[in-house]
Amino acid sequence: MPGWYYDKKELKNTPSAQDGIDYQTEMRYRKEGARFIIDTGIKMDLGYSTSATGVVYFHRFYMFHSFKQFPRYVTACCCLFLAGKVEETPKKCKDIIKTARGLLTDQKFNTFGDDPKEEVMTLERILLQTIKFDLQVEHPYAYLLKYAKCLKGDKVKLNKMVQMAWTFVNDSLCTTLALQWEPEIIAVALMYLAGKLSQFDVIDWTGRTAKHLRWWEMFVEDVTMDLLEDICHQVLDLYSQTPSQSNESPPQNQPRLNPPPSSSVARPSNGQNNPVSPDQPPPMHSSIPPPSDVPTYIYGTFTGAPPPVPGFPGFSAPPMSAPPVPPHMAAPPPGPPPNIAAPPPVFPFVNHPPPFAPPGVPPGANYYQPPNPPHRQFYPPP
Amino acid sequence: MADRSSHFSAPDQTGHEYESLSRIGSGAYGTVYKAKDKRTNRVVALKKVCVALTEDGIPMNTLREIGLLKQLNAHEHPNIVRLLDICYGHRTGKELIMYLVFEHVEQDLGSYIERNPRGFNTIQIKNLSREILNGVDFLHSNRIVHRDLKPQNLLVTFDGHIKLADFGLAKTYDFDMKLTSVVVTLWYRAPEVLLGLPYATPVDVWSIGCIIVELYNLTPLFCGTSEGDQLTTIFRELGRPSETDWPKDNISIKWESFRSIDSTGYMHNFSGNICETAKDLIMRMLTFDPIKRISAMEALNHTYFTEEPINT
Numbered sequence: 001m002p003g004w005y006y007d008k009k010e011l012k013n014t015p016s017a018q019d020g021i022d023y024q025t026e027m028r029y030r031k032e033g034a035r036f037i038i039d040t041g042i043k044m045d046l047g048y049s050t051s052a053t054g055v056v057y058f059h060r061f062y063m064f065h066s067f068k069q070f071p072r073y074v075t076a077c078c079c080l081f082l083a084g085k086v087e088e089t090p091k092k093c094k095d096i097i098k099t100a101r102g103l104l105t106d107q108k109f110n111t112f113g114d115d116p117k118e119e120v121m122t123l124e125r126i127l128l129q130t131i132k133f134d135l136q137v138e139h140p141y142a143y144l145l146k147y148a149k150c151l152k153g154d155k156v157k158l159n160k161m162v163q164m165a166w167t168f169v170n171d172s173l174c175t176t177l178a179l180q181w182e183p184e185i186i187a188v189a190l191m192y193l194a195g196k197l198s199q200f201d202v203i204d205w206t207g208r209t210a211k212h213l214r215w216w217e218m219f220v221e222d223v224t225m226d227l228l229e230d231i232c233h234q235v236l237d238l239y240s241q242t243p244s245q246s247n248e249s250p251p252q253n254q255p256r257l258n259p260p261p262s263s264s265v266a267r268p269s270n271g272q273n274n275p276v277s278p279d280q281p282p283p284m285h286s287s288i289p290p291p292s293d294v295p296t297y298i299y300g301t302f303t304g305a306p307p308p309v310p311g312f313p314g315f316s317a318p319p320m321s322a323p324p325v326p327p328h329m330a331a332p333p334p335g336p337p338p339n340i341a342a343p344p345p346v347f348p349f350v351n352h353p354p355p356f357a358p359p360g361v362p363p364g365a366n367y368y369q370p371p372n373p374p375h376r377q378f379y380p381p382p
Numbered sequence: 383m384a385d386r387s388s389h390f391s392a393p394d395q396t397g398h399e400y401e402s403l404s405r406i407g408s409g410a411y412g413t414v415y416k417a418k419d420k421r422t423n424r425v426v427a428l429k430k431v432c433v434a435l436t437e438d439g440i441p442m443n444t445l446r447e448i449g450l451l452k453q454l455n456a457h458e459h460p461n462i463v464r465l466l467d468i469c470y471g472h473r474t475g476k477e478l479i480m481y482l483v484f485e486h487v488e489q490d491l492g493s494y495i496e497r498n499p500r501g502f503n504t505i506q507i508k509n510l511s512r513e514i515l516n517g518v519d520f521l522h523s524n525r526i527v528h529r530d531l532k533p534q535n536l537l538v539t540f541d542g543h544i545k546l547a548d549f550g551l552a553k554t555y556d557f558d559m560k561l562t563s564v565v566v567t568l569w570y571r572a573p574e575v576l577l578g579l580p581y582a583t584p585v586d587v588w589s590i591g592c593i594i595v596e597l598y599n600l601t602p603l604f605c606g607t608s609e610g611d612q613l614t615t616i617f618r619e620l621g622r623p624s625e626t627d628w629p630k631d632n633i634s635i636k637w638e639s640f641r642s643i644d645s646t647g648y649m650h651n652f653s654g655n656i657c658e659t660a661k662d663l664i665m666r667m668l669t670f671d672p673i674k675r676i677s678a679m680e681a682l683n684h685t686y687f688t689e690e691p692i693n694t
């Protein structure tokens with residue numbers, strides 16, 4: 001949607017900033033709100049796109065309101081609640097609040113007041129108005145999968161690169177990148193970063209022409225290396241602050257299966273003023289084991305460990321009962337409308353998004369396309 | 383509130399405030415007001431929508447529809463009426479009043495036809511038809527079926543261009559108005575709708591076919607008085623469909639019940655100076671079988687639109 005992108009100056013002059021909240025603190029609040037939405041989403045078995053949509057609402061909301069006026073965990077719940085309805089994966093408000101209560105300290109939960117449900121429900125109308133009813137949000141995930149399909153090279157390495165990029169996209173939600181750049185550009189930048197870190201050099205790609213120096217020039221225009229690096233660094237910055245640095249962080253509900261990336265992909269301690277360029281990935285990357293003995297999930301991620309692998313029947317079953325047909329399509333149309341989640345097709349490899357196989361039936365005419373992507377997980381293939 | 387007095391404002395958080403000037407139209411399910419944006423003095427059309435709140439707030443289908451309207455709006459299609467703002471009115475218990483703020487357009491095609499008793503020339507008809515199809519093709523490519531195309535839902539700007547209105551929103555909002563005596567017109571309904579069959583984008587093409595003929599004739603094509611009469615009227619004009627074309631599944635109305643109607647209609651006796659290519663296009667749009675009916679996109683590529691203009 002046009003109108004939802006801000007430059008860095010605007011991001012430093014938010015209502016919270018005008019309310020006396022310093023930039024670092026606001027960034028921490030945003031990060032905590034985003035993480036909380038993602039954690040709540042995972043706990044409630046919501047798909048990655050629902051959580052991501054909720055996070056984008058959250059960031060947009062605080063471009064118009066101050067964190068002092070609207071406590072972040074209430075807003076976060078409301079964003080997830082609304083995103084659930086929009087992404088056709090509705091959860092009852094009271095269930096979201098129940099989950100939130102389990103994830104938050106008593107002190108934080110106190111911001112919900114005496115009637116938490118009423119608090120969230122009242123906020124829904126304010127949230128809707130604030131985000132100007134722009135409910136449909138695009139995320140980098142679909143672009144990531146689309147671009148990956150065009151890249152040629154070692155399949156195992158490519159797969160690994162895509163997993164890593166997917167994780168970076170998850171983590172990018174904790175930054176304000178979604179307020180700065182279109183999802184296409186974020187996808188390109190984080191694939192570029194993942195390519196560097198996993199040592200996957202893209203030499204050839206489908207649709208290559210003589211005038212293309214880089215694969216992404218097929219998809220996005222005027223993207224400079226400076227821009228890509230800036231985006232990568234905003235994500236890498238997350239890893240240089242470990243959660244323990246902030247005692248305000250929400251409790252770690254997901255057990256970390258692996259060390260957080262601060263020990264593997266974070267820039268070295270030379271700190272913010274002398275960032276490591278993605279062109280020279282941190283030396284740690286060379287310790288990434290070869291694909292054959294890759295553990296299930298080598299990159300501990302900022303957003304937590306991958307959720308338990310859903311069982312075959314559970315995951316291949318429709319996520320929700322089919323939503324009612326919208327009245328303007330009162331009869332069974334040849335395909336689902338765009339904003340109705342179709343049951344995900346049954347994949348032979350059910351537990352992850354297949355980056356290289358077209359999910360389901362290939363799109364036919366330019367309408368009645370199946371929604372993309374059909375998988376609902378927050379995490380990429382192991 | 384707005385029904386009691388025509389002066390009200392719907393202040394919203396973005397700082398806009400609207401003052402109602404007059405009531406433009408109230409259809410079967412809603413009321414549209416002409417209003418002024420107090421801050422910019424721009425004249426707008428406010429569509430009052432009444433949302434029934436559930437235990438979990440604003441219902442999903444309302445969110446879906448409004449999200450869709452906003453998304454379409456971002457494309458700024460020239461033949462779709464622009465949605466400028468959305469704001470809340472009063473919330474009364476279980477109901478939330480919302481106002482959809484649209485750009486105000488001069489008039490609808492119904493009154494445009496009425497105000498041109500001498501009719502339109504062929505160039506005008508072709509241009510209007512093309513713009514209607516353009517807008518509808520855009521909706522169809524976004525998986526939206528308008529379902530209720532009729533001259534009253536097609537707006538005409540002061541300089542004669544078409545803007546589609548009244549799509550995407552369910553017709554179930556304004557509960558208090560549902561029982562009013564306003565009759566929902568059947569005249570532009572496709573046979574598959576009248577037969578109670580599943581339907582999709584072809585229903586809109588049917589309606590456009592009826593509207594194009596109306597542009598030539600200045601009077602509605604099929605004026606049925608009930609659902610059954612509407613079908614009979616259609617079959618009298620177009621000829622009764624063949625038994626092989628008659629749908630086999632999920633149909634309660636028997637082909638035999640129209641036996642008395644001739645299989646060749648008198649539709650070919652078009653009145654006025656309608657050319658052969660126009661006739662051909664219209665007959666393709668008024669094809670009984672929705673599968674065989676021309677699509678909006680195909681219609682735009684029909685010779686009627688692509689041939690060199692001839693002076694008549």
Ligand SMILES: Nc1ncnc2c1ncn2[C@@H]1O[C@H](COP(=O)(O)OP(=O)(O)OP(=O)(O)O)[C@@H](O)[C@H]1O
Nearest residue numbers: 407409410411412414427484485486487490534548
């Ligand atoms: N943007 C607009 N500018 C000017 N007039 C408008 C506008 N939108 C709607 N109208 C007028 O108001 C009338 C009713 O609007 P609309 O069709 O949106 O409401 P409705 O209640 O759904 O009606 P119905 O269900 O009978 O079609 C239209 O027929 C048209 O004449």
Ligand SMILES: [Mg+2]
Nearest residue numbers: 409534535548
């Ligand atoms: Mg109408």
